[in-house]
Amino acid sequence: MSAISEEKVRGGNMFKDISADDEESHPTEIESLCMNCYQNGTTRLLLTKIPFFKEIIISSFSCPHCSWSNTEIQSAGRIQDLGVCYTLKVESKQDLNREVVKADSATTRIPELDFEIPAFTQKGCLSTIEGLLDRAVAGLEQDQPVRRATAPEVADQIDTFIEKLKKLKGLEEEFTLVIDDPSGNSFVENPVAPQKDESLTVHRYKRTVQQDTQLGLRTEDDLEEEEQPASDLDTMRNEVLMFSINCPECNAPSSTNMKLVQIPHFKEVIIMASNCDECGHRTNEVKSGGATEELGTKITLHITDASDMTRDLLKSETCSISIPELEFELGMAALGGKFTTLEGLLNDIKELIVSKNPFLCGDSSSADRVEKLKLFGEKIDKITSGEMDVHIVLDDPAGNSYLQNVYAPDPDPEMTVEKYTRTFEQNEELGLNDMKTEGYHE
Known part of the structure; x- marks a missing residue:
């Protein structure tokens, strides 16, 4: 019977990618009770990672006495924000x-x-x-x-x-x-x-x-959150706050930095960033520092030059992204909140759709699907290099997303910003169920 080493528990990464070349990667075998005949069988545990589903634990039980078997999968990764x-x-x-x-x-x-x-x-x-x-x-x-x-x-x-x-x-x-x-x-x-x-x-x-x-994220007694005093908010605006977490990739002790930042011509946002010293995993996330706006915002940019890639961009968790020329649409929260550049956003989209697609390897892959996504990745590369003329649309019903106007304070000839009234379904997604159904403003 093999065991999980103390070194792995204390600092190493217990969850590894499945690879035929990794001779050290093998299931952990545990003698356990068969719930069918109540004699001893064997449970095999494999700790691994697959994209989108983070870390998982694959377990398989078999009993040599009654031939009963059972397999299951459990998530070992963190619970998502939404x-x-x-x-x-x-x-x-x-x-x-x-x-x-x-x-x-x-x-x-x-x-x-x-x-x-x-x-x-x-x-x-x-x-x-x-x-x-x-x-x-x-x-x-x-x-x-x-x-x-x-x-x-x-x-x-x-x-x-x-x-x-x-x-x-x-x-x-x-x-x-x-x-x-x-x-x-x-x-x-x-x-x-x-x-x-x-x-x-x-x-x-x-x-x-x-x-x-x-889900075990709260106790029954912890149902009310205290409002933060104004003095604490003033402190947060002037300092970078740090708090301890476990890395979502390797589970090693790490830290997250948090800072309130005022974006010019926009509003105040909260930027959270983490960097793991053990595995090098980096994350950055943006939360809106204010309330949901009265109107939604739809930003459309006509990308005509590679210099557009340097535009600052704030994408909130409620913002969806579309590129009509590619017939591509990405729903809200798929990439989380981000404060980056337009090039950074496109690279994140390519990584999510192509590099981290869990159905492009093994028995679940197909030549047509792999070729289609490879072609999509090549088109994203052409957009970032300025070789492809497209429009990118940021649609945020909460009104908390932003794309830099490089001509400010003058209007941007390549960008349009439309304010609209949310529908009932959009209010429901944002938790604003008391608002009535309305159509878009013309």
């Missing part, structure tokens, strides 16, 4: 083959059948839509022999419902699959990336106090 809800309209066989990362904190629903799998009732898994349906059927069938003996009417009702689930795999009717994960660690594949997926809606949201409590 929850995420995926709504997929399943219309074709290709949709059933979409790959899914489902964390154990996710709730799965099929509204057409009034069917729901609550959070924490199933272990996390890496599967497909069809695999999720098979898992639901297997869970319902598990106790059917006992029900037929003790409650035959209930067993008949469950048999009827199981048949409805099996018919979904045949796509006799279209249906909707909803995966709602307050931890933000679930993921549903977009097979047409980097283009917008018309069948898939991704909604990121702020967790409720109850969801934070369920």
Whole structure:
């Protein structure tokens, strides 16, 4: 039986990328009790990393006495800042083959059948839509022999419902699959990336106090936050604050610096940056220092020269990005809040869509998909070098995003800034449910 070394626990990176060339990377084997025959079997644990899902723990149990086996996946990474809800309209066989990362904190629903799998009732898994349906059927069938003996009417009702689930795999009717994960660690594949997926809606949201409590982020007694005194805010404006964290990549002790910064011709923002001395991982994040604006903001820049790449840019968590010429759209919160340049934003988009795409390697990859994303990356490179004439659109319903006007205080001939009234759905995403539905200002 192998064990996790003390060196790894105290400072090294326990989570490594899967590689056939890494001879030292092997599962940890633990003798454990079989819950089927109650004799000893073997559990194998592999600590690894995959993009989008951060660190994961893959576990596999097998019993040599009764041949019972079980596999599961658990997230070992940090809980994301926002929850995420995926709504997929399943219309074709290709949709059933979409790959899914489902964390154990996710709730799965099929509204057409009034069917729901609550959070924490199933272990996390890496599967497909069809695999999720098979898992639901297997869970319902598990106790059917006992029900037929003790409650035959209930067993008949469950048999009827199981048949409805099996018919979904045949796509006799279209249906909707909803995966709602307050931890933000679930993921549903977009097979047409980097283009917008018309069948898939991704909604990121702020967790409720109850969801934070369920995830262990709050105690029941810690439900109210104290307002910060004005004197403390004055101190924050003049100093760089530092507080300790664990690195999200290698889990080693690290620190985050925080500073209030006033952006010219805009507003005050909070910039948070961290740099891990152990693995070199760097992050920077921007939070709005003010409240949600009365109107949303839509900024459109016509990129005509490579010098546009040096423009300062503030992207809030609520800002979505689109490049019409590439038929590309990135939803809010996908890249988090950033204070960077236009070139930095485009490089982050390329890294997210191409370099960190979890479905470009192994059995899940396809030549067409790899070629399509490679071509998208080449187009991004052409934009940053000024070889491609495109428009970039920053749409922020909270009104907290900004793109530098290099002609200030005069108008920028290549940039338009449109203020608009939010829709009811946008107010709901921002937690402003008391506001009424309105259309865009002309």
